[in-house]
Amino acid sequence: MAIIDFEAVHLIRNQKFLLENINWQIRHGEDWAILGLNGAGKTLLLQLIAGNLWPSSGKLTVLGAEFGKANIPDLAKRIGWVSNVVQAKLYQSDTALEIVISGKFSSIGLWQDYSTADEKKAAELLAMLGGDNLHHKSYQILSQGEKQVVLIARALMADPELLILDEPCNGLDLFAREDLLVRIAQLKCQKDAPTILFVTHHIEEILPFISHVLMISNGKIFAKGTPQKLLTPAILNNFYQRKIQIMPFMKERILVYPQ
Numbered sequence: 001m002a003i004i005d006f007e008a009v010h011l012i013r014n015q016k017f018l019l020e021n022i023n024w025q026i027r028h029g030e031d032w033a034i035l036g037l038n039g040a041g042k043t044l045l046l047q048l049i050a051g052n053l054w055p056s057s058g059k060l061t062v063l064g065a066e067f068g069k070a071n072i073p074d075l076a077k078r079i080g081w082v083s084n085v086v087q088a089k090l091y092q093s094d095t096a097l098e099i100v101i102s103g104k105f106s107s108i109g110l111w112q113d114y115s116t117a118d119e120k121k122a123a124e125l126l127a128m129l130g131g132d133n134l135h136h137k138s139y140q141i142l143s144q145g146e147k148q149v150v151l152i153a154r155a156l157m158a159d160p161e162l163l164i165l166d167e168p169c170n171g172l173d174l175f176a177r178e179d180l181l182v183r184i185a186q187l188k189c190q191k192d193a194p195t196i197l198f199v200t201h202h203i204e205e206i207l208p209f210i211s212h213v214l215m216i217s218n219g220k221i222f223a224k225g226t227p228q229k230l231l232t233p234a235i236l237n238n239f240y241q242r243k244i245q246i247m248p249f250m251k252e253r254i255l256v257y258p259q
Helices: 042-049 072-076 084-089 096-102 116-128 144-156 174-188 233-240
Strands: 004-013 016-026 032-035 057-062 079-082 162-166 195-200 212-217 220-225 244-248 254-258
Touching: 004 042, 016 042, 016 220, 042 162, 042 195, 079 144, 084 144, 096 116, 096 144, 116 144, 144 162, 144 174, 174 195, 212 233, 220 233, 233 244
Parallel strands: 032 195, 032 212, 079 162, 162 195
Antiparallel strands: 004 016, 004 057, 212 220, 244 254
């Protein structure tokens, strides 16, 4: 069973193709990055995967649940999602620990009873991600890097099978970004780590554990394959429709910038 399976999926609004003929599969043991410029369709893909949007045609199966036959709210509980959209909805006065615990219930705010074991698990997740000093701090006073740590811990609280990281480094300075990427790499080394779908504008953020890359442009798949095959000058020049330069970056990563 594939983790995600798009079969000839179209998304149409007002007789316009927003996503066209998406054929894409994520198999067990794979972790993917999604690349695309603003407006390429990355967020629409994520909204489909999470069940917030419905394909206009085609077949979409996520974690074995086929859209049209599955309970989408139940499916959503098996997916962890870190994004600015989630961050904007949170109660800023809640503590970091409260926000992490809320991930168990996929709720905004804590309205259900939780156990000492839940509190312990939330604290352990924060510690694993380097946030063991954040427990009782109000979310609104945290730095952007600390907020991202809390969001990732929250997404992991329900033991998701799929973890979507939607531009997790957005708004971080150079050092906070690298600290967060180290935490993400360490997370992937944990036993029973979820499949990771990492969305970014910046190729240097693609870590060595990422096995495949999906390149999307104007609502269509431009290319898909391993980083070694796709992140080359010839393909990237065509993808961006601009001349680019590539140089080695740290830890098997590369830096891409306009020529």
